[in-house]
Amino acid sequence: MGGADGYPQNHRGVRYSDDSSLNTLEVCIPRPPTGDQKQVWIVFIHGGAWLDPEIDSSSFRKTQGLLLSSHQADSIAGFASINYRLSPNPSHPKDPSNPSDPARNAKHPDHINDVLAAILYLQETYRFEDRYILVGHSCGVTLAFQVAMKRYWGSQYESTFALELNVVPPLAILGVEGLYDLPALVKHHSSEPEYRDFVSNAFGSDEAVWAAVSPTTGEYEESWPDGTLVVLAHSREDELVEWKQVDLMHCALRSQGWDEASxxxxLKLIELRGKHDQVWEEGKELARAIEVTVEAVRNTM
Incomplete structure (x- = not known):
């Protein structure tokens, strides 16, 4: 519930595009704007392998509630959690996709184009420019880094990236239980065909595309020159995404000059506790990672 002044203000089902019923986001304004340029926004991108209808923008609510009462609350100007179109999932046991539903038949680059459109909407509405931390969970991490990659995939791969959108990349990215190298992920889980299936479902069968869209192949010195911080947060108890994904991204960033001492x-690494979805379902570990990231960003502003 809000206080006497009507805050925090929560807005759900905010439409940022008319492309589908899933082109919405949730916004929370904790308090009246103060004009403090050291306050940042937290923008969250949910996971779910690009296709799970049971994981959406609401997955951030538990964490958001914890952050509203945390020691970093005064450092946060606003929260947003993004929905985006999902890839087909006709065999889902509770909510199978319908071929006629544009919200459930997305292929790359639909997912990232939706994320870019949502961020552009937020930047134009709330005028925070680059003063935000982009937080992703699982495949949401892939999408978060694709925002910073600013990559264009031409007709060779029959896909394009919405670079025409004037999206300002974030000050920092926090990846939580992230997917950083899709070919390596599929290879590691070669005995589990569902991994190849969900990657192919989102990006097609061309493994060259999988590599091109993977955050480990980003050229961030060129595409994200104003980035100040990357935080990789992962649990060794994650039963779905192996720690090797973190190692691969850590190595890729170190090779481009990102460093713990810079x-x-x-570059910062946080070891979390809990299973893959537990970190957001319970909220405490995701909130802790965000608190650490907010503090680190404010120390550089």
Whole structure:
């Protein structure tokens, strides 16, 4: 419930595009705007292998509630959680997709184009420019880094990236239980065909595309020159995504000058506790990772 002044203000089902019923987001304004340029927005991108209808923008609510009463609450100007179109999932036991539903028949680059459109909507509405931390969970991490990659895939792969959108990349990215190298992920789980299935479902069968869209192949010195911080947060108890994914991304970033000791392009690793979805379902570990990231960002502003 809000206080006497009507805050926090929660807005759900906010439409950022008319492409489908899933082109919506949730917004929370904790308090009246103060004009403090060191306050940041938290923008969250949910996971779910690009196709799970049971994981959506509401998956951030538990974490958001914890952050509203945390020691970093005064440092946060607003929260947003993004829905985006999902890939087909006709065999889902509770909510199978319908071929005629545009919300449930997305193929790359639909997912990232939706995320870019949502961020652009937020930036134009709330004028926070680059003063935001982009947080992703699982495949939401892939999408978060694709925002910073600013990559264009031409007709060779029959896909394009919505670079015409004037989206300002974030100050920092926090990846939680992330998918960073899709070919390596599928290879590691070669005995589990569902991994190849959901990657192919989202990006097609061409493994060259899988590599091109993977955050480990980003050229961030060129595409994200104003990025100040990357935080990789992962649990060794994650039963779905192996720690090797973190190692691969950590190595890729280190090779481009990101470093734990740097004040300009800082790289930070946080070890979480809990299973893959437990970190957001319970909220405490995701909130802890965000608190650490907010503090680190404010120390560089």
């Amino acid at each position: 004040n300009e392009r800082r």
